[in-house]
Amino acid sequence: MKTEKKKQKNYNLELIRTISFIMVIVIHVTNYFCRAFGKVSTGEYWFALIMDTFARVSVPSFFMLSGALLLGRDEPFEKNIRRTGRFIVVLLFWSLVYCVHNRVYMGTPCSLFELLYVPAEPHLWYLYAMIPIYVVLPFFQIMCRGMNRKLDLALCGIISVVVIVMYNMSMMNVEFFYDLPLIGDKVYTFYFFLGYFLYKYRTQEHISTKVLFAIFLVSNILNIILTASVSSWTGEHYERFLEYGCPLVILSGASFFALMLRIKNGQIRLKERTEKAVDTWCTCSFGIYLIHILFLDNYKKYIEPEAVSAYLAIPALTLVILMISFGCVYLIRQLPCGTRIT
Secondary structure (H helix, E strand, C coil): CCCCCCCCCCHHHHHHHHHHHHHHHHHHHHHHHHCCECCECHHHHHHHHHHHHHHCCHHHHHHHHHHHHHCCCCCCHHHHHHHHHHHHHHHHHHHHHHHHHHHHHHCCCCCCHHHHCCCCCHHHHHHHHHHHHHHHHHHHHHHHHCCCHHHHHHHHHHHHHHHHHHHHHHHCCCCCCCCECCCECCCHHHHHHHHHHHHHCCCCCCCCHHHHHHHHHHHHHHHHHHHHHHHHHHCCCCCHHHCCCCHHHHHHHHHHHHHHHHHHHHCCCCCHHHHHHHHHHHHHHHHHHHHHHHHHHHHHHHCCCCCCCHHHHHHHHHHHHHHHHHHHHHHHCCCCCHHHCC
């Protein structure tokens, strides 16, 4: 009897995942120092802002990864029900954890009723964004399988224009009434489709690697300069240019994703031991995202941003939180129901 051949993972995608979940922690750490504008030194603020800005590719990459891996699939409807159910269980469990954590340890109020529309902890917004996408995923999958290159490009162009218009109107405090049914009034579904298109046509791109790198670099530099300039002018850290709907963040995220897909011609091969290590890290990545705020909050409760130099605190805090989070998640996943909540 023939054994089923193990499906070969695309380690370009796994590398994107590995880098992205580390950079998510960088964002949350650097935010603490960026928002202390005026309390930390100018050099420390610039250091935190530079790291924060370049790390912003992580969240778009998570949505693009999901789109790249899921939109082209032909899978049973029941499988998507289980996938959505798992996310709901994770959301309920970690909302409860953070409700207890915030009320008992941090001393901040948390209403269970409000969890219907307000995350118990801000970083859980990701689950609130992904669950609706998963609900309609089977219909998106059928739609994408029935589209040709011309329709793919048309859809990509339309949703890109709409997202840019929505962002610019929000900057002018004007409400955008014409929400596109496919992506709604948020940018997250846009990234979901963008990842699918970038992955599907990864071997047919006509933009050179040098140009992609230039787009990535320039978009981030412009964002750093704009954010620092407005922050200096207003006297407080300005975050609107760092939002995921900002065209500069979109360009940075898309170019980063495309560049990572090109490493080793899109066929990264790892040694067996390295593969196992990467697989273990990636298996724990979602759990690390969920749990790491517990440890960051502990630091923020006792240490003010200006108390420790950002040059030291940001890399050290990122590394320590990452390792502690990984250790906790790895142990949790050894428990009978551990994999269901991480």
